[in-house]
Amino acid sequence: MSEKKIAFVFPGQGSQSVGMLSTLKDEPIVQQTLEEANEVLGFDLAKLIAEGPSAELSLTVNTQPALVTASTAMYRYYLSKGGRRPDVAAGHSLGEYSALVAAGALEFKDAVKLVRFRAEKMQEAVPVGEGTMAAILGLDDDKVKSVCLECAANGVVEAVNFNTPGQVVIAGTVAAVEAAMSKSLEAGAKRAIRLNVSGPFHSSLMKPAAIAMEERLRTVELRSPEIPVLHNVDVRLRSEADDIRGALSAQVSSAVLWADTVREMEKMGCTELYEVGPGAALTGMTKRITKGIAAKALNSKEALEEAASNNQE
Missing domain, CATH: 3.40.366.10 (Malonyl-Coenzyme A Acyl Carrier Protein, domain 2)
Structure with a gap:
């Protein structure tokens, strides 16, 4: 063996x-x-x-x-x-x-x-306060990506951490991340949690x-x-x-x-x-x-x- x-x-x-x-x-x-x-x-x-x-x-x-x-x-x-x-x-x-x-x-x-x-x-x-991150729980990867695209008019928001099935972290400008959090919940996400971070890490x-x-x-x-x-x-x-x-x-x-x-x-x-x-x-x-x-x-x-x-x- x-x-x-x-x-x-x-x-x-x-x-x-x-x-x-x-x-x-x-x-x-x-x-x-x-x-x-x-x-x-x-x-x-x-x-x-x-x-x-x-x-x-x-x-x-x-x-x-x-x-x-x-x-x-x-x-x-x-x-x-x-x-x-x-x-x-x-x-x-x-x-x-x-x-x-x-x-x-x-x-x-x-x-x-x-x-x-x-x-x-x-x-x-990115100056502190201008960018943030959030965890989206209960949506598949592709759905989170499409939500981010839908919220692009509010600023930059991207899927940046594909951690586990049903746990994706998004990052971007504050307004766009908040819009994507709301839209994710509308799309069936179980939770959308703003993370205690000082910037939109891993985003463009x-x-x-x-x-x-x-x-x-x-x-x-x-x-x-x-x-x-x-x-x-x-x-x-x-x-x-x-x-x-x-x-x-x-x-x-x-x-x-x-x-x-x-x-x-x-x-x-x-x-x-x-x-x-x-x-x-x-x-x-x-x-x-x-x-x-x-x-x-x-x-x-x-x-x-x-x-x-x-x-x-």
């Missing part, structure tokens, strides 16, 4: 919480990871992760490096316990940077600097940030990944550095095809999926996308050690 195939996925914004590394705070590999991040950023990210305040941790410019740091620390701890590397990796939006670090394609310190820059440029692209309004990322990525060394990484923009694998750069810059202003990413992992033969990082959002999504993959969140010392013992190198 061939060895089982496992997938690792890394969470994006929204999974952060104060104390998210509390069960691992005394582990040398985790402390080392936090020190590397502090050094790169020039401020005490470790203290912010451990103590908050929550409002400051939730600022995009802090959230993005904090999540890449927490996920990388957890992944390194898993490896230190003898866990084998996954057969395929992916990350939800921001989490794609954690996946590339895990795959050896991107240095951790470079990733931390990149996502801090990414956050700054995403925030600058993020194009200035995508262009800035394209320029910045040219200055960063990228290598061919040692583990296959599925990219958000098109659910494809990439081995060339320039192709990876292109996917990362396009990702800023393109939709996140998450449900298709999980389905692709299943097609590749994966039967187990582990979410490495704080929270359990992707674990919950996986269970709603397919019954063919067993999903588990590795968000504590105990869970990481158990996974490592079950998946020995």
Whole structure:
């Protein structure tokens, strides 16, 4: 019998919480990871992760490096316990940077600097208060897309996160998103929930940030990944550095095809999926996308050690 195939996925914004590394705070590999991040950023990210305040941790410019740091620390701890590397990796939006670090394609310190820059440029692209996002629950993908087209007269509104069947996130200018929320409910959506975010992320309004990322990525060394990484923009694998750069810059202003990413992992033969990082959002999504993959969140010392013992190198 061939060895089982496992997938690792890394969470994006929204999974952060104060104390998210509390069960691992005394582990040398985790402390080392936090020190590397502090050094790169020039401020005490470790203290912010451990103590908050929550409002400051939730600022995009802090959230993005904090999540890449927490996920990388957890992944390194898993490896230190003898866990084998996954057969395929992916990350939800921001989490794609954690996946590339895990795959050896991107240095951790470079990733931390990149996502801090990414956050700054995403925030600058649209003034706070002008753009927003909303989750539409209970409508299929095509219906949400058509609702967005119908509301185009109100401004920009686009389907930007295809998370699970019946859960699509839209983004755009405030008036257009609110119009699409109302029209979605008229079309039979169960709920339309405005998200607590500071911008219309992954929409075409993020194009200035995508262009800035394209320029910045040219200055960063990228290598061919040692583990296959599925990219958000098109659910494809990439081995060339320039192709990876292109996917990362396009990702800023393109939709996140998450449900298709999980389905692709299943097609590749994966039967187990582990979410490495704080929270359990992707674990919950996986269970709603397919019954063919067993999903588990590795968000504590105990869970990481158990996974490592079950998946020995």
